[in-house]
Every structure is written in C-alpha cells, then in structure tokens.
Amino acid sequence: MNILLVEDEPKVADFIRKGLQEQLHPVELAYDGLFGEKLALENEYDLVILDVILPGISGLELCRRIRRFKPDLPILLLTALGSTKDKVAGLESGADDYLVKPFHFDELLARVKALGRRRLLTSPGVQYRIADLEVDGYKKTVRRAGKEIILTAKEFSLLELLIVNKNRVLSRTHIAETVWGINYDRGTNLIDVYINYLRSKIDKGFTPTLIHTVIGMGYVLKEE
Amino acid sequence: MNILLVEDEPKVADFIRKGLQEQLHPVELAYDGLFGEKLALENEYDLVILDVILPGISGLELCRRIRRFKPDLPILLLTALGSTKDKVAGLESGADDYLVKPFHFDELLARVKALGRRRLLTSPGVQYRIADLEVDGYKKTVRRAGKEIILTAKEFSLLELLIVNKNRVLSRTHIAETVWGINYDRGTNLIDVYINYLRSKIDKGFTPTLIHTVIGMGYVLKEE
DNA sequence: ATCTTCCACCAATAGTATGTTCATGTCGAG
DNA sequence: CTCGACATGAACATACTATTGGTGGAAGAT
Numbered sequence: 001m002n003i004l005l006v007e008d009e010p011k012v013a014d015f016i017r018k019g020l021q022e023q024l025h026p027v028e029l030a031y032d033g034l035f036g037e038k039l040a041l042e043n044e045y046d047l048v049i050l051d052v053i054l055p056g057i058s059g060l061e062l063c064r065r066i067r068r069f070k071p072d073l074p075i076l077l078l079t080a081l082g083s084t085k086d087k088v089a090g091l092e093s094g095a096d097d098y099l100v101k102p103f104h105f106d107e108l109l110a111r112v113k114a115l116g117r118r119r120l121l122t123s124p125g126v127q128y129r130i131a132d133l134e135v136d137g138y139k140k141t142v143r144r145a146g147k148e149i150i151l152t153a154k155e156f157s158l159l160e161l162l163i164v165n166k167n168r169v170l171s172r173t174h175i176a177e178t179v180w181g182i183n184y185d186r187g188t189n190l191i192d193v194y195i196n197y198l199r200s201k202i203d204k205g206f207t208p209t210l211i212h213t214v215i216g217m218g219y220v221l222k223e224e
Numbered sequence: 225m226n227i228l229l230v231e232d233e234p235k236v237a238d239f240i241r242k243g244l245q246e247q248l249h250p251v252e253l254a255y256d257g258l259f260g261e262k263l264a265l266e267n268e269y270d271l272v273i274l275d276v277i278l279p280g281i282s283g284l285e286l287c288r289r290i291r292r293f294k295p296d297l298p299i300l301l302l303t304a305l306g307s308t309k310d311k312v313a314g315l316e317s318g319a320d321d322y323l324v325k326p327f328h329f330d331e332l333l334a335r336v337k338a339l340g341r342r343r344l345l346t347s348p349g350v351q352y353r354i355a356d357l358e359v360d361g362y363k364k365t366v367r368r369a370g371k372e373i374i375l376t377a378k379e380f381s382l383l384e385l386l387i388v389n390k391n392r393v394l395s396r397t398h399i400a401e402t403v404w405g406i407n408y409d410r411g412t413n414l415i416d417v418y419i420n421y422l423r424s425k426i427d428k429g430f431t432p433t434l435i436h437t438v439i440g441m442g443y444v445l446k447e448e
Numbered sequence: 449a450t451c452t453t454c455c456a457c458c459a460a461t462a463g464t465a466t467g468t469t470c471a472t473g474t475c476g477a478g
Numbered sequence: 479c480t481c482g483a484c485a486t487g488a489a490c491a492t493a494c495t496a497t498t499g500g501t502g503g504a505a506g507a508t
Binding site: 014018021023104139148153156 | 245391392397409410438439442
Binding site: 189 | 482483484485486487
C-alpha cells in the first residue's frame with residue numbers, strides 16, 4: 001500500500017517511515033504542508049498520514065484541501081492533542097481516522113490496515129495459499145510443498161501482491177507502483193528480474209508452475 | 225497474542241476473526257468442539273474464545289476439558305443465552321470471562337486485552353522452549369543444551385519477546401516498543417547490538433543457530 | 449567518600465546480502 | 479527470417495547488518 005506521510009519532526013517521521021517499510025509499504029515523506037499537498041494531489045496514494053501540527057499550512061487545512069479534490073483518499077490524522085474537540089475538528093475536516101501521539105505502533109498499523117482494506121477489499125497480512133504454496137503475511141514465511149522458502153523483503157512483497165491477486169493478470173506498471181512505490185520510473189527490466197528470482201525460488205523444481213507470463217500484459221499467479 | 229476461536233457459525237466466526245486480526249492477533253479457527261479441543265491441547269495459545277453452542281461437544285464441556293490440562297490458559301465464553309444461571313454455569317466450567325451475543329466488537333476487544341494483560345502479569349511458570357533452548361519466564365533463567373546461561377535484564381526481555389513469538393519475524397519497531405517502551409528514537413543500532421549480545425550467549429558454539437536476521441524486516445527466533 | 453564492577457547505550461568501521469542495471473540469450477508470432 | 483518481448487546471468491552499487499571498543503551511570507563494596 002502506497003503511503004504518503006506528512007510530518008515535520010524528523011525523528012517521528014523516521015520512526016513511522018521505518019516501521020511502515022518494515023511492513024513492506026512504500027512510503028513517501030513530506031516535511032511540510034505545501035509539499036505534502038503537492039504530492040498528495042499529483043500522485044495516487046492509498047493512504048495519507050498527516051500530522052496536525054505542520055509548518056506552512058496546518059494538517060487540518062491540508063486535510064480539507066486534499067478532501068476537496070480526492071474525496072475517496074483515506075486520511076489518517078496524527079496529533080499530540082487528545083481532547084474530544086480536537087478529534088471532532090479532525091473528523092470534520094474530512095479525516096477518516098484519528099490517532100493521538102504518542103501511540104503504540106501496532107495501533108497505527110491496525111488503522112492503516114483498516115483504512116487500506118476499505119478500498120482494496122483484500123488485506124495482505126494474513127495467510128494465502130494456492131496449490132501447495134503457502135504465504136503467511138503475518139509471520140512473513142513462505143512454504144512450498146511444506147518446505148520453507150527464504151525470500152528477501154522485495155521478493156516477499158512481490159509474491160504477496162501476486163498471491164493476493166491470484167488468477168488476475170497484473171501489469172508491470174501496477175506491480176511497480178505497489179511494490180516499489182509511486183514514483184518508480186526507470187527504464188529497466190527490474191520487475192522481470194524479480195519475477196525471475198521468485199520463479200527460481202518457488203517454481204523451480206515444483207509442479208505445477210505458478211507464475212505465468214502474459215505476453216504484452218504482465219504476470220499472473222495461478223494453477224495450471 | 226495467539227488466539228484460538230471455536231465457533232460453528234461461519235458468519236460470526238469470520239466477523240470475530242477478522243476483527244481480531246485487524247488488531248494484529250493471529251487467530252486460528254475451529255468449527256466444532258472436537259477439533260477445537262485438539263487445537264487447544266496441541267498448541268500454545270494465549271487465549272481461547274469459545275462459543276457455548278457447538279456441534280460435537282458443548283462449549284461448557286470443552287471448557288472443562290481444556291481447563292483440566294491447561295489450568296492457566298484464559299478462556300472467554302460467548303453465548304446467545306444471557307441468564308444469570310448460564311453465566312454461572314460458564315464460570316463454573318472454568319471460563320475466565322463471559323460475553324453475551326450479540327455484543328459490540330469493542331467490548332470483545334476490551335476483554336481480550338484484559339485477559340491478555342492478566343496473563344502477562346500473572347504468568348508464573350510460563351516456560352518456553354525451542355530446540356534445546358529453555359526459557360523460564362518465572363525464574364528468569366535460560367538454559368541451552370541443559371547448561372545455564374546468564375543474561376542481563378534487557379537481554380532476557382529481548383529473548384523472552386523472541387521466544388514468545390517464535391517463528392514470527394519481529395520488526396525492529398515492534399521490538400523497540402516492547403522491550404524498550406515507546407520511543408521514536410531509531411537513530412541508533414541498539415537493537416542490533418543486543419541481538420548480537422544474545423547471539424554470542426545463546427547461539428555461539430551451539431547448533432542449530434536460533435536467531436536469524438531477515439534483512440529489511442527484522443529478526444526471528446526459529447529452528448532450521 | 450571512593451573505588452570497582454557491571455550494565456545500558458552509542459558510534460565508527462568492517463562486512464555482506466540485496467537491489468539494480470546491463471548485456472546477452474531464447475522464444476514465438478507474423 | 480526478423481522482430482519484439484521476455485528470461486537469464488553476471489557485475490556493480492547500495493543499503494543494511496555485525497562487530498567491537500568506548501563512555502557514562504548506577505549499585506554495591508571497601
């Protein structure tokens with residue numbers, strides 16, 4: 001899930017960004033409201049996390065502006081203030097959810113997941129299986145025919161995307177945006193390379209093969 | 225917190241499972257009493273949620289059976305019956321708490337949290353083991369291959385977290401929050417250093433090694 | 449008070465796996 | 479046969495992690 005984080009305190013920003021990246025979400029960061037607005041409007045994020053206290057324009061104002069042009073984009077507000085009045089103000093600005101700092105990171109993750117599910121319908125982070133391949137998004141493990149397979153973070157992220165959308169052809173563009181982030185735009189065959197890595201780890205030596213190329217369109221994970 | 229849910233109505237089961245997973249609890253599901261009993265006795269859960277009305281054996285009977293072998297395992301009963309008599313019957317069967325359907329999910333969550341906390345606080349005698357490593361959460365002792373190993377407080381706390389979540393990849397963020405408390409400071413490699421301390425004490429010179437790095441994601445304690 | 453010891457923590461450096469690119473090889477369609 | 483599209487292997491760069499030495503402070507001993 002592509003996430004835009006607007007937070008001016010470097011330490012907090014870093015903490016949140018790293019935590020989300022450890023869950024394999026691509027994260028982009030804006031240090032002030034104006035830049036945040038620019039990014040939010042120019043790109044297609046799945047979620048925006050906004051600090052209320054920002055230099056430039058306030059989080060609430062930014063929230064309203066984003067909401068005006070992107071009514072469906074989920075917005076999560078962060079703030080140090082915890083009064084009911086603040087919460088109401090936040091929600092009235094169009095935020096979908098509200099989290100008071102300091103928070104336990106798991107709490108943030110839970111809300112991120114909840115907001116993400118609203119538009120994706122599928123939520124990575126649970127268990128998936130196809131044929132004799134099992135992917136556990138919680139433990140971050142992969143097994144084929146009962147045997148554990150070790151993947152790197154990027155490989156896992158790619159496989160998770162494929163298995164969540166099994167039987168559906170995924171374009172390279174879509175894969176790039178989901179796994180590598182919004183602003184991925186290199187003229188290389190990086191995705192092909194990673195598909196190749198995955199194949200050698202989860203398909204080589206097993207039947208049936210699960211990763212299929214659809215020429216001109218992209219890749220699918222399916223049986224047969 | 226690992227949760228076992230025994231519930232035969234698929235809709236209700238799904239509702240509860242999804243809600244709990246959103247809070248990042250791993251949930252396993254049994255659709256009848258016998259299978260529930262098998263799972264409960266064979267695995268290490270932190271909490272069992274039981275429907276009273278079940279095919280096979282009843283929830284009350286199941287509760288008694290589990291209680292016989294796992295006196296410390298928290299059990300939460302769910303039922304459509306709301307009379308005092310029913311509640312008493314449930315609690316007398318050894319359940320720790322009782323919730324009448326239909327309920328608001330927040331209510332369930334609150335109880336789940338409460339039972340979880342109780343277990344963490346009053347968890348004397350919790351012993352964990354993986355391969356030839358034994359950790360006694362009560363005596364605060366650690367042994368590998370029968371030989372006692374002396375750890376400092378922080379080291380023990382870290383090891384305890386790892387072994388409670390064995391086979392699951394733990395992110396640095398999660399580790400930082402659990403062992404060191406909420407802190408935004410990821411500017412140092414303190415966690416890496418403590419992992420290194422632990423490795424030198426419990427892995428060095430032994431096979432198999434138990435602490436594994438998952439680059440980009442965190443660390444796991446597991447065999448293999 | 450002072451000394452000693454141990455623990456928690458930090459920072460710099462060395463080390464390694466991963467991420468990325470590029471050149472080349474293969475395959476099928478037309 | 480030729481082209482486009484994809485697969486593959488290897489080389490390179492980067493990012494992440496391991497390791498070690500050192501600092502400071504707290505607790506206990508003298």
